[in-house]
Amino acid sequence: MERQTTIKDIALALRLSTSTVSRALRDAPDVSIETRNAxxxxxxxxxxxxxxxxxxxxxNQTNTIGVIIPNLDYVLATMVKGIDEVALEAGYTVMVCQSDESFGREILNTKRLLDSLVxxxxxxxxxxxMVYxxxxKIQNKKIPLVLFDRVINNFAVPKISLDNVEGGRLATQHLIDQGYKRIAIxxxxxxxxxxxxxxxxxxxxxxxxxxxxxKNLVIHCDFNQDYAYVAAKELLSMNKKPDAIFAxxxxxxxGAMLAIKEMGLKIPKDIGLVGFNNEPITNLLTPSISSVEMYAFEIGKATAKMFLExxxxxxxxxxxxxxxxPKLFIRESSNRLGLSK
Amino acid sequence: MERQTTIKDIALALRLSTSTVSRALRDAPDVSIETRNAxxxxxxxxxxxxxxxxxxxxxNQTNTIGVIIPNLDYVLATMVKGIDEVALEAGYTVMVCQSDESFGREILNTKRLLDSLVxxxxxxxxxxxMVYxxxxKIQNKKIPLVLFDRVINNFAVPKISLDNVEGGRLATQHLIDQGYKRIAIxxxxxxxxxxxxxxxxxxxxxxxxxxxxxKNLVIHCDFNQDYAYVAAKELLSMNKKPDAIFAxxxxxxxGAMLAIKEMGLKIPKDIGLVGFNNEPITNLLTPSISSVEMYAFEIGKATAKMFLExxxxxxxxxxxxxxxxPKLFIRESSNRLGLSK
DNA sequence: CTTGTTAGCATAAACGTTTATATATTATCT
DNA sequence: AGATAATATATAAACGTTTATGCTAACAAG
Structure with a gap:
């Protein structure tokens, strides 16, 4: 790594003081034109x-924004893209740290970035x-903080997120409209x-x-296709089994779809299925999966704008x-009445 | 943003010099035990x-690594995950900048990070x-630089990448083994x-x-499903049309699969199809798509290790x-002889 | 009693900037 | 001519560290 040219080098070479050089470079007054040009x-x-x-x-400012996220899946990568775009425009650089869904790593990342780097x-x-x-600590030090996507309630900071309740409503009402009666979650x-x-x-x-x-129709599992597969099998093995799944x-x-197929059940005839996030893949699968769009890119941009403000x-x-x-996109997996929308 | 506690504050409060405080904090000798404890x-x-x-x-070091990538698709996000993991372990923070496949933004990002931040x-x-x-400039300044994935030849820097030629070979030999004769690219x-x-x-x-x-069986297009769809349609409309596509x-x-299906052709019977990257989605589609695994996470880790070295x-x-x-994963889209591997 | 050693601390320089203040030279006015 | 203003520059402090060097007092050895 070579030593960079500094203001001192210029000052020395031109037999000037560093302050004059500094002012000259920034077009300040009090510097003669000749000196400035030189x-x-x-x-x-x-x-x-x-x-x-x-x-x-x-x-005491770095023009750097610390972004802490749980992972880099499709949704979050899209959000980061939105943040990045707005930040770049405003002259800020983004430092992305993944906690990998680990509490410990989230803390470590926070500590690292807190050391006056962002x-x-x-x-x-x-x-x-679960503990904040x-x-x-960020808040107490009066360091600007914005929460997005997975926000925390009872925290007096700006928040940007999806209306997730509404998303759940959209998906469910649609399933009901399609005649599904026992909806598992x-x-x-x-x-x-x-x-x-x-x-x-x-x-x-x-x-x-x-x-x-x-109540028995609600199963919690990690964000992982395999767990979902197992959970869905469990749901579909109940004696009063569901006729639809909202994931x-x-x-x-x-994961649920794989389980349903494997059990010989037909989607959407026997089982209706609605997902969430509207990942491109939902439209490519057979059957295509209805899903709730969450406008990740827009959330990312809105978050960065709020932060800058x-x-x-x-x-x-x-x-x-x-x-x-949110907005529901209806596809084959839940459209048993053949409605188009 | 509150002012952070500094060494000066401590020195002042304890009526010591900053140097003593500094040494005390780092367990240096020349400091009495009482002072150190205080x-x-x-x-x-x-x-x-x-x-x-x-x-x-x-x-003159920031413990920060500048990572410049074209986007955050599945493969690159996975690579970044690998880089991140190794870097975190070694006490480094990663600054990820996406060029969004734009030359101008790549240059901008490089400039920003070059300003002594990484x-x-x-x-x-x-x-x-196409111009480097x-x-x-990074190289000339003797700043450590490692290229990965999309490397540049004739550049005297460490490089980590997939054996892409071998990947092409694996896919093609497999298609040939399956009896495909006119292979489009x-x-x-x-x-x-x-x-x-x-x-x-x-x-x-x-x-x-x-x-x-x-030669006519090679079509170039942007990394975009829709372009691929159009390109595949073009290929399949030739009078001497291909019987397999290596994407x-x-x-x-x-994109090609959608085109093939839409034209009423059967995969793998009429047309064989092999992809590249082995994204999880390939195993979920109908038919599942054979693909070449590129071990993105490992490439990421190897890159970071090389960099640190x-x-x-x-x-x-x-x-x-x-x-x-690379390694080929054979799935339905190319397995017309029903081989298992 | 002088000299040397050592423990324990302070001083100052350095990293590369900006900026408030001081200084020196020249120009202007009465 | 002398005072004052203006111009153009330098000096020094500041940001928060580390570290080489300097200083002082106590104590040991001769």
């Missing part, structure tokens, strides 16, 4: 680049995270808010339609909340 | 965290990138090395098997190259 010419020649570290130390945080918590001391980890909200929306809609809700993610829906304004923004409305 | 106790109490920026400026670079170039001045962007290597492997194998190679990515293979050794490593061997 400085700029030499800077160009030596390929001078201001040292960002020195600047950061001085100004101007603020954009966080989506891991599914293991590390997030509180394939949920994510038990303490995961997004999952529970989707489930809540589902249950709510069942009640509204006067359909009895059977709170497409990956879970796929927070960074630059000095208003209290802790009660700002953006809730994105 | 310093440590106060540091603990005030939640002192050393300022990384100051340290970075002083030591200790080195791990780069996979965009498909638009920005990469040369669905390639990526024309100047993309990984794509061309896979194609080269394919052509090589055709020749080895004395199968005439028809150099799974996404392209999926380069960072810490002072040997010349510019001729280091790791080539990962």
């Amino acid at each position: 400085v700029k010419a030499l800077a160009e020649e030596l390929d001078y680049q201001p040292n960002k570290l020195a600047l950061s130390l001085l100004k 101007d603020g945080f954009i966080v989506s918590v891991s599914s293991e995270t 001391e590390h997030i509180k 394939l949920g994510g980890p038990e303490n995961l808010g997004v999952s529970n909200d989707r489930i809540a929306g589902c249950i709510q809609t069942l009640k509204q339609n006067k359909i009895p809700f059977d 709170i993610s497409d990956r879970l829906a796929i 927070m960074l630059h304004s000095n208003e209290d923004m802790s009660d700002r909340t953006i809730i994105i409305k | 310093v440590k106790a106060l540091a603990e109490e005030l939640d002192y965290q050393p300022n990384k920026l100051a340290l970075s400026l002083l030591k 200790d080195g670079f791990i780069v996979s170039v965009s498909s638009e990138t 001045e920005h990469i040369k 669905l390639g990526g962007p024309e100047n993309l090395g990984v794509s061309n290597d896979r194609i080269a492997g394919c052509i090589q194998t055709l020749k080895q098997n004395k199968i005439p190679f028809d 150099i990515s799974d996404r392209l293979a999926i 380069m960072l810490h050794s002072n040997e010349d490593m510019s001729d280091r190259t790791i080539i990962i061997k």
Whole structure:
């Protein structure tokens, strides 16, 4: 690693002081035109680049955003893309740290980034995270923080997320409209808010339609196709088995689909199936899977915008909340009446 | 953003000099036990965290790795996961910048990270990138640099990539073994090395098997399912149409599959199909798609390890190259003889 | 009693900037 | 001519560290 050209080098070469060079480079007044030109010419020649570290130390800002996410699956990668785009535009660099759904790693990542390396945080918590001391620490230090996707309630920070309850409602109402009566729910980890909200929306809609809700029809499992497969088999082996499954993610829906097929049941005739996230894959499978779109890219962009606003304004923004409305895409897996929409 | 506790605060409170505090905190000699204990106790109490920026400026190292990638698709996200894991372990933080397959953004990202923010670079170039001045600049400044996946030839830097030629060979030999005779190639962007290597492997194998190679059976298109769909339709509308398609990515293979199905042709009976990357989705589609596994996670880990070695050794490593061997996974889309493997 | 050693601390320089303040030279005005 | 203003530059402090060097007092050895 070669030593970079510094302002000192230029000053020395031109027999000037560093302050004059600094001012010349930034077109400040109080510098003669000749000096300014000479400085700029030499800077160009030596390929001078201001040292960002020195600047950061001085100004106490790094122009870097720390993004902490549980993983890099389709949805989150898309959100990160949205964050990245807005951040880049605004001159910020993004530091993405994956917690890999591990509480320990989330804490480690937070600590690392907290060591004055980032101007603020954009966080989506891991599914293991039930204690929020590390997030509180960010908050206590008055470091800008925005939560997205998997937000935490009772936390006075800006939040951007999907209306997951509404997503659950959309999916469920659709299944009901298609004549399904015993709707099972394939949920994510038990303490995961997004999952529970989707489930809540589902249950709510069942009640509204006067359909009895059977607790046994809710199964929680990790975000993993294989677990979903096992869980679905379990559901379909009940003596009063469901006639539809609402999976709170497409990956879970796929696991369920494999199980359903393997048991010789027909989708959507015997069993209706709706997923969540609207991953492109849902449209490629046979049958194609109905799914709830969550506009991940838009959520990402909105999050970054909110963050930047927070960074630059000095208003209290802790009660700002953006809730994105989901949309159901109806496909073969639940469309047994042959409706088109 | 609250001011962090600094070494000065501690020094002032304890009527010591900053140097003594610094030494005390790091268990250096020349500090009495009482002083050391007092310093440590106060540091603990005030939640002192050393300022990384100051340290970075002083030591001229940031413990940060700049990763520049074209996008965050399944393969690259997996590679990044591998890089991340190794980097985290070694105490490094990763800065991921997506060029979004845009040459301009790749340059912008490189510039941003070059401003002394990272200790080195791990780069996979965009498909638009045909001129490598920005990469040369990294090299000229003697900043550690490792290329991975989409590497550049004639560049004296460590490289980690898949044996793409071999991948092309595996896929093609398999198709030939299955009795396919007119094998078309669905390639990526024309100047993309990984794509061309896979194609080269394919052509090589055709020749080895004395199968005439028809130039018209090679179509290049962007990494996009829709383009692949159009390209495949074109291929299948030729008067001497192919009886198999080797797609150099799974996404392209999926586009081709849709086209084939739509034209009423049967897979694998009428048309054989092999993809590349072995994305999980290949095993979920109907028919399931044969694909070449590229061990993305391993490539990511190997890349990060190589990078760290380069960072810490002072040997010349510019001729280091790791080539990962691919493996073909045979599935329904190409298995018309009913072989199992 | 002088000299040397050592323990324990402080001082100062360094990393690369910006910026408030000081200084020196020249120009302007009365 | 002398005072004042203006211009153009330098000096120094600051950001938060580490570290080489310097200093002082106590104590041991001769």
